[in-house]
Amino acid sequence: MNEDQVVFSYIEGHESCGLQVGDKVRVTHQIEPHGWDPGWGPDMDEYIGKTGEITGDDSEYGFILWFFHEGEECEFYFPFQALEKIRDPKKSKKSQTFLNL
16 A cells, blocks of 8 residues: 555545544554554653543544643644544433333
8 A cells, every 4th residue: 555545544534433523532542653644742642541522623634632631731633543432421321211212
């Protein structure tokens, strides 16, 4: 696969992953760039296991996550492969109740 194909593959995955601005997500692990342009910076490691809110979306650079960390606001681009959506238990409960009727 050439570089353009790798970038296209990342963008295609990003656009079809189901995440969107406003979602709460957990950073699960570090990834290798493979089509994701910014690359993983060393400061990003401390956010593995933490939950943030998606505040922006750029299919080439990733999702912008907002964190409040050590008294400061921080934003980083994260690739979709490193994110896990946090389900809203209130929404899940409503859906489940509706389905049980």
